[in-house]
Amino acid sequence: MALLEVKNLDVRFAVRGGDLTALRRISFSLDKGERLGLVGESGAGKSVAAFSILNLIAKPGYIAGGQILFEGKDLAAMSERELRKIRGNRIAMIFQDPMMTLNPVLTIGTQMVEAILAHRKISKKEARAIALDRLQKVQIPSPEKRLDQYPHELSGGMRQRVIIAIALLLDPEIIIADEPTTALDVTIQAEIMDLLLNLCEQENVALMLITHDLGVVSQVTQRMLVMYSGRIIEQGPTREIINDARHPYTQGLINALPQMGEPGARLFQIPGSMPSLKNVPSGCPFHPRCNFATDQCKRAMPEYVRSGNVDVACYEVANLIEQEKRMQEAES
Amino acid sequence: MTSPLVSIRGLEKRFDLSGSFLEQLRFEGGRLRRKQEAVHAINGVNLEVQKGEALCVVGESGCGKSTVARTVMGLLSPSAGEIHYGGQRIDNLEGKAALPYRRKMQMIFQNPYASLNPRMTIQQTLEEPIRFHHPDWSPVQVRDKIHEVMHSVGIDPDWGSRFGHEFSGGQRQRIAIARALAVDPEFIVADEPISALDVSIQAQVLNLLMDAQESRGLTYLFITHDLAVVEHFGTRVAVMYLGRVCELADTKTLFAMPRHPYTQALLSAIPKLEDDRPNHIRLQGEVPTPVNLPSGCVFHGRCPYANERCRQEVPQLIATDGGAQVACHAVEEGRL
Numbered sequence: 162m163a164l165l166e167v168k169n170l171d172v173r174f175a176v177r178g179g180d181l182t183a184l185r186r187i188s189f190s191l192d193k194g195e196r197l198g199l200v201g202e203s204g205a206g207k208s209v210a211a212f213s214i215l216n217l218i219a220k221p222g223y224i225a226g227g228q229i230l231f232e233g234k235d236l237a238a239m240s241e242r243e244l245r246k247i248r249g250n251r252i253a254m255i256f257q258d259p260m261m262t263l264n265p266v267l268t269i270g271t272q273m274v275e276a277i278l279a280h281r282k283i284s285k286k287e288a289r290a291i292a293l294d295r296l297q298k299v300q301i302p303s304p305e306k307r308l309d310q311y312p313h314e315l316s317g318g319m320r321q322r323v324i325i326a327i328a329l330l331l332d333p334e335i336i337i338a339d340e341p342t343t344a345l346d347v348t349i350q351a352e353i354m355d356l357l358l359n360l361c362e363q364e365n366v367a368l369m370l371i372t373h374d375l376g377v378v379s380q381v382t383q384r385m386l387v388m389y390s391g392r393i394i395e396q397g398p399t400r401e402i403i404n405d406a407r408h409p410y411t412q413g414l415i416n417a418l419p420q421m422g423e424p425g426a427r428l429f430q431i432p433g434s435m436p437s438l439k440n441v442p443s444g445c446p447f448h449p450r451c452n453f454a455t456d457q458c459k460r461a462m463p464e465y466v467r468s469g470n471v472d473v474a475c476y477e478v479a480n481l482i483e484q485e486k487r488m489q490e491a492e493s
Numbered sequence: 494m495t496s497p498l499v500s501i502r503g504l505e506k507r508f509d510l511s512g513s514f515l516e517q518l519r520f521e522g523g524r525l526r527r528k529q530e531a532v533h534a535i536n537g538v539n540l541e542v543q544k545g546e547a548l549c550v551v552g553e554s555g556c557g558k559s560t561v562a563r564t565v566m567g568l569l570s571p572s573a574g575e576i577h578y579g580g581q582r583i584d585n586l587e588g589k590a591a592l593p594y595r596r597k598m599q600m601i602f603q604n605p606y607a608s609l610n611p612r613m614t615i616q617q618t619l620e621e622p623i624r625f626h627h628p629d630w631s632p633v634q635v636r637d638k639i640h641e642v643m644h645s646v647g648i649d650p651d652w653g654s655r656f657g658h659e660f661s662g663g664q665r666q667r668i669a670i671a672r673a674l675a676v677d678p679e680f681i682v683a684d685e686p687i688s689a690l691d692v693s694i695q696a697q698v699l700n701l702l703m704d705a706q707e708s709r710g711l712t713y714l715f716i717t718h719d720l721a722v723v724e725h726f727g728t729r730v731a732v733m734y735l736g737r738v739c740e741l742a743d744t745k746t747l748f749a750m751p752r753h754p755y756t757q758a759l760l761s762a763i764p765k766l767e768d769d770r771p772n773h774i775r776l777q778g779e780v781p782t783p784v785n786l787p788s789g790c791v792f793h794g795r796c797p798y799a800n801e802r803c804r805q806e807v808p809q810l811i812a813t814d815g816g817a818q819v820a821c822h823a824v825e826e827g828r829l
Contacts, residue, residue: 202691202692202693202694203691316779318779319779346553346554346718347553347718347720347759347762347763348553348758348759348762348773348776349553349779350762350764351761351762351764351773352775354764355773373691373692374764375692375766376763376764376765376766377764379764379765379766379767380764380765403766413693414692414693415766417692417693417695417696418692418696418721418766419695419696419699419719419721419722419724419725419726420721420724420725420763420765420766421766422725424724424725424744424745425703425725425726427700427703427704428696428699428700428725429696430693430696430697430700431693431696431697432697434661434663434664434691434693434694435691
């Protein structure tokens, strides 16, 4: 059984003039110790997906359907009280901006001890020892001193290390990291990603990494999901998708990277931009930007088809697979 | 070599932190002392931008790259040093004398949500610079010019009566580019023009900038932190660290053979699609504060090759046999 299994999750936002569907029939699973990447551009719904796992979507957002099974229990159906036992304890979360996540008026030590005491019945002294141990794990120089410092005394990279240390406090099974390095410089980003990767391996923690950076996903994760306009359009092993993307959108995303183009030549570009939730196109939401779009694409959302180890939602890919099958049958 | 279009000579910029005279007074050791503090944003930068090229300035936050852009544009006045445009010194020009240069030099900013006036329609936004620089133009001429630039950046000219908030981030950045192009500039300073945009939109805007360069013969000073963009877009690259240029080279040379230890670390930190495992050069510590600059080479505290000379003597940009200019004692002495 998978550690976390999301089945047909629907998330909507109730706004004036009707509901906006932010996530539509999202299904994926995460195994113990596995590293999963969630990729997409802004507005794709990747952060909503991450937040909804811990039922953290703020009103007017709500989970309209589907299940989020964590060790077999449905998080979507749990009471707030039960959820609290899981949040931060079994499933921890790392957010994008370390300055917004840390409380500016409390010392690092106070915040860490508070998090431990919320879940464990131990003395403050023991809690402080755990906090110190985690700060050492994230390789912060002079950790004893840091415990008594305030967030503003640390640099951006240090703060994000503290956030990772807090996430690790209670030995979680899953860490959900929402764009953990986007606010940081490249050299610091590389160090933080290295650290996160090594810690997840050592402690056998599953990682769900939300990012827009295909390079990071490629280096850190084993499997990835590509999201577009609230749907998963492609999912499978990271290497297989990066090397040989099936969905036209994923192909476009990869080919649009400057490192893929000939220096000085025009870059591959996907025309248009991601639709807003208010007017999602009918059928496959990508069809107005897609070179392969047919009438079929405008009518209905394609079902997933399997190509290699990758699941893709695209009629064009389905047709190609059909054709290949027929060719093989004709040959034999 | 022909004379450069823009040359930056011995540029320094400090931002005073200490406030007024009374705020500077400190009571130390039984007597009053005056204490002045400043952020040393740029510490002696020499750069020349050749006509028709795209000179990229890269570095991490706080390295002074945006300050260079703003000082060149005249948005900030330099603490020391000179800016020359087409052979003429421009950093000391005032009022009417500076006008022709304001038209020839235009700027594109990072955040298209902040750089467009929310209370102006697109038509008004584009009209303003044209009317200002060409007061003698007839309304028809102005309108034709607006149509031309909107068309060239891929925005439907019929949308002129809309406001900025009605457009997506990518479209807004196109409008900001159209505003810069409206007065037919020769030189464009682009300060992180694509970092606020999504990947697929970044490619669109980058293509637009390259098309404009080709069709209008533009020269760019391109400020960015994204090395992948530099490799694709830049003719030459200047790598900055703590207000100094540590390496200046042709794009190809720099990416094929980075010489300065900081450049090497920066290049190795880019997440690449091919690598399965991150394999980057680890730097010790973090960027020091530009308030108290380290002595000698500003990079020595994090450099694995630093020795006594690096701690004391400031390295100058020296041409190497590979064609790059590198400010590093280790490279100069052949230790690296």
